[in-house]
Amino acid sequence: MQRYTKTGFAPHAAGAARGIAAAAVLGLALAGAAFADPVEDTLTIETDDGPLTLTTSAPAPEHLKDAMDTIWSGWHYREDETRDLERDDFDNPGMVFVDRGIDSWNKAQGAKGESCAGCHQGPETMAGLRATLPRVDATSGKLMLMEDYINGCVTERMGLEAWGWTGDKMKDMLALISVQSRGMAVNVAIDGPAAAFWEKGKEIYYTRFGQLEMSCANCHEDNQGMMIRADHLSQGQINGFPAYRLKDAGILSAQQRFVGCVRDTRAETFKAGSDEFKALELYVASRGNGLSVEGVSVRH
Ligand code: HEC
Numbered sequence: 001m002q003r004y005t006k007t008g009f010a011p012h013a014a015g016a017a018r019g020i021a022a023a024a025v026l027g028l029a030l031a032g033a034a035f036a037d038p039v040e041d042t043l044t045i046e047t048d049d050g051p052l053t054l055t056t057s058a059p060a061p062e063h064l065k066d067a068m069d070t071i072w073s074g075w076h077y078r079e080d081e082t083r084d085l086e087r088d089d090f091d092n093p094g095m096v097f098v099d100r101g102i103d104s105w106n107k108a109q110g111a112k113g114e115s116c117a118g119c120h121q122g123p124e125t126m127a128g129l130r131a132t133l134p135r136v137d138a139t140s141g142k143l144m145l146m147e148d149y150i151n152g153c154v155t156e157r158m159g160l161e162a163w164g165w166t167g168d169k170m171k172d173m174l175a176l177i178s179v180q181s182r183g184m185a186v187n188v189a190i191d192g193p194a195a196a197f198w199e200k201g202k203e204i205y206y207t208r209f210g211q212l213e214m215s216c217a218n219c220h221e222d223n224q225g226m227m228i229r230a231d232h233l234s235q236g237q238i239n240g241f242p243a244y245r246l247k248d249a250g251i252l253s254a255q256q257r258f259v260g261c262v263r264d265t266r267a268e269t270f271k272a273g274s275d276e277f278k279a280l281e282l283y284v285a286s287r288g289n290g291l292s293v294e295g296v297s298v299r300h
């Protein structure tokens with residue numbers, strides 16, 4: 001396991017101070033808050049196929065080297081009990097949604113009775129996909145999230161109405177397909193046709209939103225490790241998504257998490273599935289290149 005190095009997280013002083021001041025005014029209680037290291041721990045999951053050890057911290061990808069040395073899964077910032085729930089699929093409440101995804105996968109639900117399984121065989125044929133999305137589709141040149149691929153089949157190949165971006169059917173399927181890549185290293189492409197989308201996502205990541213005038217980076221880069229209210233601020237990685245959230249007793253997609261975080265800055269938020277949040281998902285995913293796909297993870 002990698003040792004945490006303090007220098008890797010040196011705050012970008014001026015910007016961070018402004019954000020903290022604004023947050024303090026609005027009662028977010030970040031100012032003067034305590035710093036707590038990400039917990040030193042190893043995540044080995046008991047799965048149906050035996051134990052699986054995940055890479056939950058790794059050297060920062062090249063494009064992040066100026067900002068930090070080490071990337072950490074959000075798992076390291078959660079309490080013991082929350083981390084423990086992820087060590088055994090039997091205890092992981094998110095696995096219920098994977099099971100629902102299997103039922104949906106096998107069900108003849110197309111307009112002409114098509115099923116996902118009828119064309120794709122078992123869900124294991126999707127292994128690897130979650131680790132490389134979002135990506136630019138070679139044919140259309142569009143930036144594709146998992147949701148785009150799923151809805152492409154639902155509408156064009158099954159003749160159904162599109163599934164809601166953050167609806168249950170969509171999230172059950174995200175959970176099922178993500179689990180097929182569990183343990184594989186996140187490896188999204190940021191060059192070539194992806195470069196323009198990645199730059200746009202990066203710009204959004206560093207833009208201050210809302211009354212708090214805070215960017216993603218103010219919290220998840222400058223202040224990661226700080227306690228914000230009773231919450232230990234992580235790096236805001238999405239390798240664990242979709243995540244089971246104890247607070248909501250349900251599955252949350254990365255897009256939903258973005259909506260929630262922007263809302264917390266009291267900003268008008270972009271919608272789940274908007275071009276802005278798609279680009280942001282590519283950029284945030286790339287900050288986690290090298291971590292294992294962990295979803296379905298458990299968070300508080
Ligand atoms: C009528 C056949 C058909 C049905 C039914 C169908 N798909 Fe597909 N799907 C395809 C084809 C063809 C592709 C594009 C080629 C490929 O990647 O396999 C595709 C691509 C995909 C991809 C992208 C795969 C990749 O590696 O790029 C995903 C994800 C996907 N489908 C999910 C689903 C899900 C979930 C369902 C059920 C809700 C479903 N599909 C139903 C035929 C189908």
Ligand code: HEC
Nearest residue numbers: 074214215216219231232233234236237238240257261299
């Ligand atoms: C005011 C501070 C704040 C801002 C600004 C903020 N977040 Fe968060 N975010 C949090 C808190 C608190 C949590 C829950 C604890 C944690 O995991 O850090 C969280 C959690 C997350 C998570 C879940 C991580 C995990 O492993 O469960 C992601 C992903 C995330 N944020 C992304 C973003 C993105 C992208 C932005 C910018 C659009 C953003 N956040 C802006 C405070 C913030």
